[in-house]
Amino acid sequence: MPQTLRVIYSAFRMAMLHWIADPQWVIPNIIAPFVFTTVALTLFKDSTGPFGLYAVLGGGMMGMWGNTLYSSGFAIEFEKWQGTLEEVLVTPSKLIYIIAGRSASNALFGLTNMMAVLLIASLGFRIPLGIENPFLFAISMVLTLLSVSTLGLIFASAFVLSRSAQTLTNGLEIPLYVISGSMFPIALLPFWIHPAAYALGPTWGIDAIRLATSQEYSSQTFWAGMSVDVAIILDLAVMSLLSLTYVVIASILFKMVEKKTRIQGTLVEA
């Protein structure tokens, strides 16, 4: 196995082992998406239209988001508490590969959050969850998962420098749910927020997931009126491009963070 992949895999495995050793930490990051979905489904109770689809898929998406964000913040804070962040930084492996492995593992756990939300919606609220195009749905899910974890890389780089990583996580979680239009069309947001929404990979990912799930839904990005398959492919192409951009930005940020922490020697105080 190439060295880079080995580092990513080891970090992935380590994050998995941490989670298995202390699974209670799954509670904080699923509680918000679960509660938000419950509220939306209760509001939806007497309504008709594609609202259930928005609520359920949006809730699942938020589960992935929440998990990645929360874990990125907490992983760094946890290292600081345990005094192991310095060791992680001085290993010959690049920090970004280590964090990438962790991010992938966190996003994978996020997928279980999504499954939990879907299950609860289906059993508790009797929302029909038929999937129109399972193949494109699966591809959209996997790529969205990757996109979320690449975004997690950017957050993690900032969290290394911040003393309030966990607080930042709490503060960022809900704004991201709003901006990405996880539970409502982004057209409802003020116009000046739209560029921020389109700069987030998951905005395109959730659009593709919804398109693959139901014919009732029409694209909320720029592909309204196109055939469903084409709209999904375009959504996924834009999201992949954004994900690659996140990786590039994260690499630059991690280099800067590593340099700054080594020069200033203030990692513990940060």
Next chain:
Amino acid sequence: MSRLRIFFSSAVFSFKAQFSWLNPSMWLTMKFVLSLSQMAFFVFVGLFIRGPDVISFIAIGNALQVVSWNTVFSVVAIAAHDKWDGTLPLVLATPASRLPLFIGRAMIHVLDGMLSVAISFAFAAFLFGVNFGQANVLTLVVTVLVTAFTMAGYGLMIGGLAFYFREPVIFANIFLFILLVFCGVNFPVKDLPQPLQPISYVFPLTYGVEATRSAISGASLFDISTLLGQQLLVGLLSIMLGYFFFRTFEHLARKTGRIEAV
């Protein structure tokens, strides 16, 4: 006099202590970002599903619910940090009277919570068009004060219970977010399934949200006195229960010699 001194020093110290994990600029950012984003999220969901008629209902509910971040999350975080930072044995070793020490921990968060609510009301009025023109200001201020105080009682109860667990912050998250479902914040309590509705009245916030909506519609203090009375009762019961949890924990910790492990 000594009890009063302990009460005030506990109040001030617990507020200062939160800045060991939250720097002041972050505290201020959270105050604005969190209240706005939570309100915006539910307003847009409500707007999408039920139309513009629900905006005011949801914005007011969320504006008041923001108080829980201060009175529940911050208060439970004190218990968590006492455990993580190793200060719990020192707290339990002090000869200071326990009741003012325990209640004092939540009290500055009452004022902090009121500030958060005021900021949220400003968002509700200027960004989401909630009409405060008919509001009875005195009733509104008293309602927010009583809600912040009783929710601090609720925070102390959860904080007291959290001493028994390894990660109190998990408790804070669970008991903070379920308020959004049970307390009539985003939809009326009667929209909940019938068997779940009685649970709503265990939380002081349920009474507060209803009283706040009435105060904004112009109700006088007399009109909502029953609601406020019930809210105070639930809040005081929460404090007593929290204190009971705390003292029992202390007793167990001393008896078994396993303070952090209890």
